[in-house]
Amino acid sequence: MFDFAVVGSGAGGSSIASLLSKKGYRVALFEKDTNLGGCSSSFKHKGYWYNTGATTLAGYEDGHVVKEVFDEIGLDPNLKESELSMEVIHKGKITKRYRxxxxxxxxxxxxxxxxxxxxxxxxxxxxxxxxxxxxxxxxxxxxxxxxxxxxxxxxxxxxxxxxxxxxxxxxxxxxxxxxxxxxxxxxxxxxxxxxxxxxxxxxxxxxxxxxxxxxxNKNHHVAGGFKKLFEDLTKNVESVFKNTQVLNIDKIGNYFELETAQEKFYAKKVILNSTVYQSDQLFSKKRYKEEFERYKKLDNHQGTFVVYITLKTDKKFDYHYQIIKEKCFTHAISNSVFISFSDDFKDGYVSITASTHTNYRIWYDQYQSKKEKLQGEIAQEIIQTFKLSKDEVVDLFSATPLTFKRYINREQVGGNPITMKNFLVKLPANDTHIEGLYQVGDTTFAAQGWPGVMMGVKNLARLLDV
Ligand SMILES: Cc1cc2nc3c(=O)[nH]c(=O)nc-3n(C[C@H](O)[C@H](O)[C@H](O)COP(=O)(O)OP(=O)(O)OC[C@H]3O[C@@H](n4cnc5c(N)ncnc54)[C@H](O)[C@@H]3O)c2cc1C
Structure with a gap:
């Protein structure tokens, strides 16, 4: 019997699993995908590594929450500080966002x-x-x-x-x-x-x-990509189960039973890192389903469309750019794209993660043609802006919200934005009304991104009294 079962290895799940392990608890961490990290993971495609979504670690500095959590875990990540957080390219103007x-x-x-x-x-x-x-x-x-x-x-x-x-x-x-x-x-x-x-x-x-x-704030990128960070973050966790989706959770007496395709696991407490909009699917009992069904109305249907590119080039780039266009991209809900270049230009190869905002419901029909259209627009923008030749592009593909759903079980990304309508009391907390059941991640307190998720991890540690 584990003390804690953590369902999902995103920034929130992996951090709380590591923190609890550091404090001496027996922890099992379950991840549906091959790679740890969810929206902050890295993956390999045709031999090239890519950051899935997140590319920047903001606020790793004294007095800031990301560093506080990592220090408590005893994690000293290999980070590179970016003096320039990004360059914003807007109608021919370049604005450098200096610290x-x-x-x-x-x-x-x-x-x-x-x-x-x-x-x-x-x-x-x-x-x-x-x-x-x-x-x-x-x-x-x-x-x-x-x-x-x-x-x-x-x-x-x-x-x-x-x-x-x-x-x-x-x-x-x-x-x-x-x-x-x-x-x-x-x-x-x-x-x-x-x-x-x-x-x-x-x-x-x-x-x-x-x-x-x-x-x-201090902005860093992770040397070796986020993959390395998650390996370091979870190395003190007793049992890490990759490729293991938790299919059903039940409470039996004062402990939980977690069912996977392979076997059943038992834990005294469970921490969900799934989105609050989808956590109801983990339960068959009505009372537990209802705990999460009420959060479905918070789902703003926001998703992401990401273009991944590997270049073979001798050109040098900064790490992060935002291009703002006159008009919204087709099948997107934004006129801007955030572009990150990988930190290691090994043998002249550099990878790009370029994302824009979309509505995930756009992708329920005419999938392939929409995908080709938006991928084409973003790739064209990148090729023109950075004056690339087609020969320099050695790998190019994209992910829609449905791709995110397939790999990391969520089509909504961006978490619960802290809008004026959706302020504190309406925000899902890190505990639930079910004894022993908790939640963490960017759809719960406090917000999306590493700083927001780490505030949730700190709050959860406080609620667990560890
Ligand atoms: C395109 C993009 C760019 C971003 N850029 C940045 C950035 O530069 N800097 C930044 O700070 N933030 C960025 N963010 C936001 C940041 O990545 C997220 O807010 C954060 O990583 C979310 O962490 P999380 O704890 O909510 O977990 P998630 O990332 O949601 O991960 C949850 C994990 O749980 C797993 N899971 C779910 N259900 C189950 C189940 N039943 N069984 C087993 N496993 C399960 C999933 O597979 C997934 O791996 C970006 C996000 C996106 C989408």
Whole structure:
């Protein structure tokens, strides 16, 4: 009998499995796919390695949550710091997102001149810094006492940021800048979308500020790709079962039975790293199904379309770019694409992961023709922007939300965006109403991306009292 069974090896699942193992618990980690890491995994195609989705590790620095969790686990990852978080290419203008505030503001002045930048971006910078200094949050929705306790723990946060929590990003920016130039608005929207996964009018200015400020945090990429990070992260976990999907979970007395195609496993407690929209499928008992069915209404149907390319080239590139186009890509819900180059240019080979936002329901019909169309548009954009010749492209293919579903069991990606409608009390907590059953990952508290998921891991550790 294991102390904990963790269902899913994403950023949240692997981190909590490792943290619990470090504390001496017997842990079993189950992963449906061949590779660990979910949206942050790496995979091999025709002999070339690719990052599946995530390419940047933001906030691995003192006082920030990612480092706090890794330190507690005893993980010292092999990271390379990127001085330049990304270059934004927008209608022929290139804006370098430097970490240093004054350097970045000078870039903005060059491309989107305004006298208000200094004041606005200083505020964005300050909100982000103050946010990461807040500690000791606790979030549970289990019962009324837990809810009150949660509200109490967030009181310092609400008091500190009250001016920015109840106004939309769009309205606050209008208030700061007066009339906002269309091009600058497009720049802000595209930058916010890749972090907050929502539009400025849907989120509070607080959320917008933290999203816009992510490039002021230390940004790293993982030497050797995320594959290496997950190998290191899970090496202290007693039992890691890859290619093992948990098909059904039942509670028998005070322990859980987990059924896989191969055999049954038993654990005192279970932590789900599946999305809250799909966790109901893991249970056959009505009461347990209902626990998760209520979250289906939070599913915003957002998905991703990713183009993967390997180049054989002697050209050199920075690590991350965002291209913002005039119009939305076909079969996408965004006019921008985020492009990351791999860190090792071994023997002249470099791989690219390029993603844009889509709605997963778009992919339920005319699949092949839609896929060819969008892959073609994005590949063309990359080839033109980086002045590549067709001969330099040695591998090119793409993944739709249905590909994500096939490999990592989720078509929705981007988690639960922290919109003004979907704030704290509505956000799924890391515990459930079922004794011994917990959840972690980007559809639960706190948010998507490594920093958001690690806040959930810390909160879960607190709820488990470990
Ligand atoms: C295209 C893209 C780019 C991104 N870029 C970045 C970035 O640069 N930086 C950043 O910080 N974040 C980025 N993100 C977000 C980040 O990758 C995710 O928020 C984070 O990795 C999600 O972690 P998670 O814990 O929710 O687990 P997930 O990634 O959802 O993984 C869950 C795992 O559980 C497994 N699983 C599910 N059900 C079962 C079952 N029944 N049995 C066994 N296994 C199961 C799945 O196969 C999967 O491996 C990106 C996301 C995408 C899609």
């Amino acid at each position: 240093e505030l004054s350097k970045f503001v000078r870039e903005l002045q060059k491309n989107y001149p305004s006298q208000k930048h200094e004041q606005f971006w200083n505020l964005v910078y300050r909100i982000n810094q103050e946010f990461y200094q807040l500690k000791g949050y606790y979030y549970s929705n289990k019962n009324i006492i837990a809810k009150l306790f949660s509200l109490f723990s967030f009181l310092p946060f609400v008091i500190k940021f009250r001016k920015y929590l109840f106004i939309s990003g769009e309205d606050f920016i209008k208030r700061c800048y007066g009339e906002v130039e269309q091009e600058y608005k497009e720049f802000l929207e595209a930058q916010v979308l890749i972090v907050a996964q929502a539009k400025l009018k849907e989120i509070s200015f607080f959320t917008a500020a933290v999203a816009l400020a992510y490039t002021f």
